[in-house]
Every structure is written in structure tokens, then in C-alpha cells.
Amino acid sequence: MAVMNFADRPRYLERVRNRKMAESQHAFVRGSTSLFYEWLDKHDEGLPQGPAIWICGDCHLGNLGALANLDGDVAIQIRDFDQTVIGNPAHDLVRLGLSLASAIRSSDLPGVTTARMLDNLLAGYVEARAVPSATGRSDDLKKLLKRAVRRRWHNLATERFEGSHGALPRNRRFWPLHRAERGQVLSFCHSLDMLALAPEAAQHGKASWKVLDAAFWIKGCSSLGHLRFAALLRGKHHRMALLDVKEATVATAPAAPQVPMPKNHAERVIAGAKAISPNLGDRMACGQLEGKPVFVRAISPQDMKLEINSLTGKQTQTIAHHLGAILGLSHRQQMTDAVWQSWTKDLRRSANAKADAPSWLWASVVDLLASHELAYLEHCRRFALAK
Structure with a gap:
């Protein structure tokens, strides 16, 4: 790759961002955090109002993955905190639900898969008592942990910067x-x-x-x-x-x-x-x-990073339950047992307020899916015309 002029950096980065967001609706959801919060600004009153705790603020599939601690132990946790604030934990649930629903749409699965996924996501969240056992993990997450534990520096060097030992390469990912x-x-x-x-x-x-x-x-x-x-x-x-x-x-x-x-x-x-x-x-x-x-x-x-290119129906339900438990644990560890029991009781009550009405999570995710699909198509049109 030819070395870009230093002054061209902002314009080039904008093109890269637009191209990434045009790749799929799921990719668009990941890159359009502001659109999510524009929707939330108008609909927040319809969500359960949880205790004020630290939340991720941008809890989507790409922001979860394997992480090592200072002792070298590995666990799957949230891995990006640009948007973290002390806020309503329901926001993380809706954002993760939207991400999973977008991945389901990109995998061309039927609508009933989304409904069951959201049920599993919420069930995993409210049941979170500890990190799921190996038998309770989805195959995707078990494989991710297994690969992560085995990785060494040469794997990272080969993946990130072409195995160089003395300098970073200069290419599309690393600029002078x-x-x-x-x-x-x-x-x-x-x-x-x-x-x-x-x-x-x-x-x-x-x-x-x-x-x-x-x-x-x-x-x-x-x-x-x-x-x-x-x-x-x-x-x-x-x-x-x-x-x-x-x-x-x-x-x-x-x-x-x-x-x-x-x-x-x-x-x-x-x-x-x-x-x-x-x-x-x-x-x-x-x-x-x-x-x-x-x-x-x-x-x-x-x-x-957790990377899932396509999903099957059964796979979706297992991974939704497990990711819900991981998110629930990240929230629960900031609350007393009494506060957590009260909060999850509110979630169950909100989900089952009326048997013939959609749950707050379903209604939120469906509305967000519709608005993001329209915005995604418009983004693709503008991106294509700008080339």
C-alpha cells in the first residue's frame, strides 16, 4: 500500500468507517451507537428503570470476548468501554438484544428465532449467579476459550503485524x-x-x-x-x-x-x-x-473478540442464554443480593405484565431493528453514490 499523506488521515478514516458499516446490517448496528441512543432518548420511559450501576453502554457481540487477567487466567467478559457510564442496566440488555437480532437477520433465520433468542437472553441474565459451567456454555464460546488459552505471543504477532519482531508494518492497518x-x-x-x-x-x-x-x-x-x-x-x-x-x-x-x-x-x-x-x-x-x-x-x-459470521437456530438460543448470564454477572457483582433480587423481579414482572402484549424487550428490539434497517439502507445508498 502507498503511504497516505498525514493530512489525508481524517478523510480516509471516514471512508473506512463508511465502508465497514455498509458491509451488513449487523456491522451497521455496531458502528451506529448514536442512532441507538437517539431512539433511546424517545423511548427510555418504556423500559424498566434499574439501579444506577456501571454499564457498558455499547454492549454488542463484537464487544464481548476472551480476556486474560494479570495472572493469566482467561474468562469471557465485556471488552470495550468507550461508552461506559453509571446508568440503567436495561440499556445494555436492549443493545445486546439488538445486536443478536441483527446477527439473526444477517443469517436469514425466521422471525420466531428472534423471539426465542430474546427470551433466552433475558432468562440467562436474571439467572446469573456465576459464570456458566463448561457444560452450560455454547459451542462457540467453548471454542473461543479453548483457542484463547492456547494462544502465545507468536500467534498475536502473526495475526496483528505479520510476525515482525522489531517494528510494526506500514499497511492499511498501521500508518506512519x-x-x-x-x-x-x-x-x-x-x-x-x-x-x-x-x-x-x-x-x-x-x-x-x-x-x-x-x-x-x-x-x-x-x-x-x-x-x-x-x-x-x-x-x-x-x-x-x-x-x-x-x-x-x-x-x-x-x-x-x-x-x-x-x-x-x-x-x-x-x-x-x-x-x-x-x-x-x-x-x-x-x-x-x-x-x-x-x-x-x-x-x-x-x-x-467473539466473532460470529452466521448463526443456526439452536446455536442462537444457547449463545443468547450464555451471553445474558455474562452480562447479568457483570451487573450483579455491583449490587447487593437484595438489590439484584428486586431488579430481576422487576424485569420478570415487566416481561409478563400482559400475556397478550409484547414484552418490553421484544417491543424495543423490533422497533430498533426497523429503524436501523431503514438507516442502513440509506447509508448504503449514500455510500454507493459517493464512490
Whole structure:
């Protein structure tokens, strides 16, 4: 790939984002968080009002996956917190329900599959007492965990940057930095305490890590257009580390009124991650780059995103129940037993208020599916005409 001019970066990133969102309705849902919250602003009163806790704010399939903690143990948890706020836990349920329903639509499954999926999602959520046993996991999640536990640095290097050991490649995913920008990124990464970021660092200490290279990282969808950098580090005995440095922006997700949260957006992201997904939150740090708040994590080889290209009817029900339990556990661990029992009782009551009426979750997801499908088709039309 020819090296892009530094000034072309914003325009290029916008094209990449538009192209990704045009790939499928499910991809569009992932990249259109603001559209979801525009709908929520008009319909929030119709949802159950749960206790104010840290929520993901953008809980979709791509934002769940395998995460390693500082001891190297792996679990499936939520893995993205750009939109995290102290808010209504029902928002996460609706967002995850919409994501699963969009995946079902993309898999050309009948409508009854969506109805049963939402029942399983809610059932898994309210029954969440602990991480599901191996026998209760879906095959997709069992395979993801098995692959994650076995992964090592060479797997990550091959997947992320073509196996290079001394520098990041320059291609469509990694862009060269402006001289001043590169200096700031290298200085920022050099100042980090690696002991708090990566399990491998505990054996060698902070001073032994050297920053080898840094690049602008073309990654994600909704974050495109904001600062994002990759940095490659080497420690003693040729230990390597890959840092993901990301700009923290204003959350679109609505926060609960009169509830104190960190005013610094990077500190807010880390606080939410610690509360919801300790495997990730406990190995993150924050700072400033180019005058903007950023947060950073060392990517572990065991960190793997949940990727599902197509679904079957039976597979959908199992995975919905399991993901509901994971989301429920992330919420429950922030509540007392009494508050959790009261909250899940409200959810059951809301779901069964009238036998001949759709549940709040079904009504919300169906309405969102319709509005997002129209917006997706219009996005594709504009994208095609702009080429």
C-alpha cells in the first residue's frame, strides 16, 4: 500500500468507517451507537428503570470476548468501554438484544428465532449467579476459550503485524506517525508502568522494557476518526508487548442523574472497566496525548473478540442464554443480593405484565431493528453514490 499523506488521515478514516458499516446490517448496528441512543432518548420511559450501576453502554457481540487477567487466567467478559457510564442496566440488555437480532437477520433465520433468542437472553441474565459451567456454555464460546488459552505471543504477532519482531508494518492497518506525534507517543509509552499492564512484565520490571516502534492504528469502527496508536515494546529475554493507546471521548450513553463519575473521560473508561470486567480493567492505565485523554492496555495473546459470521437456530438460543448470564454477572457483582433480587423481579414482572402484549424487550428490539434497517439502507445508498 502507498503511504497516505498525514493530512489525508481524517478523510480516509471516514471512508473506512463508511465502508465497514455498509458491509451488513449487523456491522451497521455496531458502528451506529448514536442512532441507538437517539431512539433511546424517545423511548427510555418504556423500559424498566434499574439501579444506577456501571454499564457498558455499547454492549454488542463484537464487544464481548476472551480476556486474560494479570495472572493469566482467561474468562469471557465485556471488552470495550468507550461508552461506559453509571446508568440503567436495561440499556445494555436492549443493545445486546439488538445486536443478536441483527446477527439473526444477517443469517436469514425466521422471525420466531428472534423471539426465542430474546427470551433466552433475558432468562440467562436474571439467572446469573456465576459464570456458566463448561457444560452450560455454547459451542462457540467453548471454542473461543479453548483457542484463547492456547494462544502465545507468536500467534498475536502473526495475526496483528505479520510476525515482525522489531517494528510494526506500514499497511492499511498501521500508518506512519508525524514526527512530533511519534515523539509524544514514544514518550508516553516509555513512561508507563508495565507491571500494571501485562502479566509478562511482572517477571522483568519496568526499566527493562524498551519502546521499539509506534504507529497510528486503523482499528474498530465507531472509534475511527479519533486518536488510536499501537506501540511495540521489548523486554528482557526478548519478551514482547503490544500496547493499544486509544483516545477517550465523550460518552453518548445517558448517565443516571446526579450520580458522580470521573470527569476525565479516560478515568471514566477505566472505572467502568474495573467494575464490569476486572480482567481488563485491572490492567489499564490512562494519561494525555496531544492534549486529549487516552487510555491504554497491553494486548494479551489470550485477548480474543467473539466473532460470529452466521448463526443456526439452536446455536442462537444457547449463545443468547450464555451471553445474558455474562452480562447479568457483570451487573450483579455491583449490587447487593437484595438489590439484584428486586431488579430481576422487576424485569420478570415487566416481561409478563400482559400475556397478550409484547414484552418490553421484544417491543424495543423490533422497533430498533426497523429503524436501523431503514438507516442502513440509506447509508448504503449514500455510500454507493459517493464512490
